[in-house]
Amino acid sequence: MWSDGTNQTVNASPATRSVSPAATTIYTITSLNDGHCTANAGDRTGSATVTVLPPPTLSITSDFANTNVVLSWFVISPFNLQVTTNLTDSGASWTVLTNSLQGVTSSFTNPIGMGGSQFFRLQTP
DSSP states (O other): OBTTSOOOOOOSSSOOOOOOOSSOEEEOBOOOBOSSOBOOGGGSOOOEEEOOOOOOOBOOEEEEETTEEEEEEEBOSSOOEEEEEESSOSSSOOEEEEEEOTTOEEEEEEEOOTTOOOEEEEEOO
16 A cells, blocks of 8 residues: 555556656555565655646746837746747747746847737747
8 A cells, every 4th residue: 555545456566656646745655465464664665756846937028119029038947948939829830939947037039020010929848
């Protein structure tokens, strides 16, 4: 039995288990038997920690000066951030401008013509 109450029957070695916790969780084996005997607590050593990371936190600002668009961002969480652009905001392909890593402040300046438009997308790839 696992520390989260899951009972697992094992028919092959090594035994594996898939988990998807919502928060960081430590898993240990709380009881172990093979139908003939029960393992002592000292025989059940070790644990597995599954770390759940928070979603990325973005701080995005824009500054429309003259005909320039300036986007600035800071990625706080340990995720990659991809910045793409497209002229139509449609299903057409988006051009990758940059990838920003954790704890990185980046910016992009894009000149657009008077009356023109351009779309930007910030996402985790």
